[in-house]
Amino acid sequence: MNPQYHALVLGGGDPNDPFAAAHGVPVKALIPLNGKPMGQYVLEALRDSGRVSSVTYLGPTALEMSALIDTPLESRGKLLENLEYGLRHLPATGRVLVLTADIPLLTGAELRSVLEGAPDSEVVYPIVRREDCERAFPGVKRTYARLKNGTFTGGNLFLLEASAQSEFLPRLKKVLENRKNVLALAALFGPLTALKLVAGQLEIAELERTVSRILGVRASALKTPHASVGVDVDKEADLILLEGVLRQRVQV
Numbered sequence: 501m502n503p504q505y506h507a508l509v510l511g512g513g514d515p516n517d518p519f520a521a522a523h524g525v526p527v528k529a530l531i532p533l534n535g536k537p538m539g540q541y542v543l544e545a546l547r548d549s550g551r552v553s554s555v556t557y558l559g560p561t562a563l564e565m566s567a568l569i570d571t572p573l574e575s576r577g578k579l580l581e582n583l584e585y586g587l588r589h590l591p592a593t594g595r596v597l598v599l600t601a602d603i604p605l606l607t608g609a610e611l612r613s614v615l616e617g618a619p620d621s622e623v624v625y626p627i628v629r630r631e632d633c634e635r636a637f638p639g640v641k642r643t644y645a646r647l648k649n650g651t652f653t654g655g656n657l658f659l660l661e662a663s664a665q666s667e668f669l670p671r672l673k674k675v676l677e678n679r680k681n682v683l684a685l686a687a688l689f690g691p692l693t694a695l696k697l698v699a700g701q702l703e704i705a706e707l708e709r710t711v712s713r714i715l716g717v718r719a720s721a722l723k724t725p726h727a728s729v730g731v732d733v734d735k736e737a738d739l740i741l742l743e744g745v746l747r748q749r750v751q752v
Contacts, residue, residue: 502616503595504553506662507546508586511539511559511601512575519735526560527575528733529601534746536564538733541604541746543568548608551615552597558586559601580673587665596665599657605637605728605745614724615659621720622664626655628730629723636727639741646700647707655729667716675714688714 513520513527523531529539540562546552547568556571559582566572576585583598590596597615599606618624630644630651642653660668678684686694693710696702704721711719733739 502551505551505595505597505615505659506590507552507555507597507599508583508590509539509542509546509555509557509559509599509601510579510582510586511557511561512577512582513559522736529559530562531733531739533604533739533743534750537562538604539601540565540568542599542601542606545606545608545611546597549611549615550608551612554590556586556589557601558582580669580676584669587660587662587669591662593663594661596660596662597657598660600732602732602734603656603728604733604742605731606726607728610726610728614657614722614726614729617724618659618722619720622661622717623668623715623719624659624722625719626657626722626724626726626729627652628655628725628727632725633727633730637731637741637745640727640731641737642730645697647697647704648701649704652723653730655724656732657729661717664717671715 511527511529513529515526517528520526520528520531525531530537533541543555543557543565546555554570555568556573557565557569558573559575561569561572571589573586573589576582587596614626630653633640633642633653644651644653675688678688689697689710693702693706697707708720733742
């Protein structure tokens with residue numbers, strides 16, 4: 501039987517974000533998209549998936565989002581602090597879905613497909629092939645990593661076994677603290693693995709083993725064809741592209 505998930509939506513952000521301020525809202529997740537706050541699309545996808553038993557939302561909300569949220573929480577600052585704070589308010593066991601509030605193209609059916617296809621690992625991270633992103637949303641701009649198995653972008657969600665967070669979070673914090681230190685990251689990955697990654701010769705299976713070792717948990721990548729998992733809103737050009745896609749959906 502497929503498990504139900506406790507969802508944690510990260511909808512906070514920098515209160516001085518000029519992108520959000522330009523649209524008259526405190527954080528990006530409240531930017532209106534075709535008449536709805538961006539974060540509302542994500543909440544609707546969670547409810548429509550039929551696979552989520554509770555929704556915890558971290559960050560400012562709009563009134564129309566309230567009925568879709570079980571537990572509202574105030575933002576605590578940066579991404580990792582918000583993640584740690586949010587997870588503390590979820591059950592200590594069971595499956596957790598963590599996602600950002602800026603992926604409004606995600607649908608309930610797509611999310612259900614991702615959850616039902618997830619391997620039985622303590623951490624699961626979806627990845628999307630470049631060609632799937634560009635086929636689904638022509639003109640989309642994403643950051644891609646070239647692996648031996650193909651070129652991929654990362655998703656804006658991940659799955660976690662709640663009982664693994666005590667091991668996972670401190671190690672993730674160390675990785676994030678060193679994310680701009682090439683030598684420190686190379687030491688974490690190991691020089692051979694780092695070289696293969698830079699050269700685009702690293703296999704997904706080898707990357708999974710390396711990440712599992714670094715984070716101290718069983719970690720798996722999940723290849724998904726659903727480009728909406730990997731397409732978020734970071735700038736005005738993204739907003740314009742996504743508004744067009746959402747208008748087309750309403751017209752169909």
